[in-house]
Every structure is written in structure tokens, then in C-alpha cells.
Amino acid sequence: KQEVTQIPAALSVPEGENLVLNCSFTDSAIYNLQWFRQDPGKGLTSLLLIQSSQREQTSGRLNASLDKSSGRSTLYIAASQPGDSATYLCAVRRTGNNRKLIWGLGTSLAVNP
Amino acid sequence: DGGITQSPKYLFRKEGQNVTLSCEQNLNHDAMYWYRQDPGQGLRLIYYSQIVNDFQKGDIAEGYSVSREKKESFPLTVTSAQKNPTAFYLCASSQGQAHQETQYFGPGTRLLVL
Numbered sequence: 001k002q003e004v005t006q007i008p009a010a011l012s013v014p015e016g017e018n019l020v021l022n023c024s025f026t027d028s029a030i031y032n033l034q035w036f037r038q039d040p041g042k043g044l045t046s047l048l049l050i051q052s053s054q055r056e057q058t059s060g061r062l063n064a065s066l067d068k069s070s071g072r073s074t075l076y077i078a079a080s081q082p083g084d085s086a087t088y089l090c091a092v093r094r095t096g097n098n099r100k101l102i103w104g105l106g107t108s109l110a111v112n113p
Numbered sequence: 114d115g116g117i118t119q120s121p122k123y124l125f126r127k128e129g130q131n132v133t134l135s136c137e138q139n140l141n142h143d144a145m146y147w148y149r150q151d152p153g154q155g156l157r158l159i160y161y162s163q164i165v166n167d168f169q170k171g172d173i174a175e176g177y178s179v180s181r182e183k184k185e186s187f188p189l190t191v192t193s194a195q196k197n198p199t200a201f202y203l204c205a206s207s208q209g210q211a212h213q214e215t216q217y218f219g220p221g222t223r224l225l226v227l
Contacts, residue, residue, distance in 0.1 A: 043218035103155030
């Protein structure tokens, strides 16, 4: 059974720091992995999607890496800003006929001015 | 503006009452989904629909019902059989075959029990 874990559950950093959020999954047979952002009381916004054949994806100050063999993905945020404060969710899509997303609990990030 | 709308933002349910959450998308997406989000738990899939007049149960369908009479609309009814309905409900949609492409989410509806 695929399980997705995100560490840490919460993180508070001063503005300007580079930071790394972690996502681990128990079954390396994944189709792709996706990072989402959720602001308090709001819906989710897709940030980056990494296919199983890829090692990383970049969008602006965000970089996501994928290491299937170790069951890990990291989301790197460069030069953090207060506007980055949100919950970041990792979701894994399985291979095979059933490709429902399996979700982590998220990391709640606070970037302090 | 293309996107997904959910209404209402907040919904209050009395004991024994059925309530319906609205989800509309103008992205021309084929697949639509309903998730439930609770503190301390990952998102859980309630129902999903690949095409009009067809829908499939997700992981926690008991106490819920859906319909897909139009491509752009996928309402969720929380029935009186759902004993713990208090949660944040998220609707999503995606292109093509269900569970293949990136899902786009609506702003959510928070359901509270009076």
C-alpha cells in the first residue's frame, strides 16, 4: 500500500532563507509526483509535476526533485518570501490501472518578515 | 476567466438533513472529482466522474451521492447517512482520462453541522 509522508509538519523561517520540504513514499512504482500549494481555507494550486522518468522540475524560485529508488522528493524554495506562507502538499500517482492520487498531510510553512 | 467554482463557501447542516454542494467548471474538462479534507488526514476521494452520466465511487463514498447530468457540473449531496459530515470539501477537474492529468481545484466548501 502506498503511503506518503511529509516532514516537517510545520516550518517557520525568516524571509530570504532557502528551504527544503521533504516528501517520502513507500512504493517506488509511481507514475508521477505532484506538489501543490494550499492557502488557509482555500483550494489547491498545482506547483510542479514530475513524471517518473524525470529527476527534477523547476518553476521560478521552486525546484522539485525526484529520487524514485529512495522513495523521496524534495521541494526547494529559494529566497523565501512572506507570500510563500502556505501549506505545501505532495501527492503521488500510482502506476497501473488505478492512478488515483495518494496524498501527504502537508508541510505548513510560515515565512516571517 | 476559466476555472472551477464551488458554492456556497460555508454550509450548515441540521441533523437528518441532506445538503448539496455545487461545483461548476468552464475548463471543458472531462473528468471531475470530489475530495474531503479533514485535519490530520490527507485528502480523501469521495467520487469521481469521467464523462456525463457516469461516476465512480472513491475511497469514502458512503453517505454521499453525486450526479453528472452536464459536463460542466458535478454536484455532491451529503445525505443524512453521513454521520460525520463536518469537513472541507474540494472539487477538482482534469482533462482527458480520470487520474491521468493534473487536477485543478476549486476554492472549497466548508460544511458544518448545527
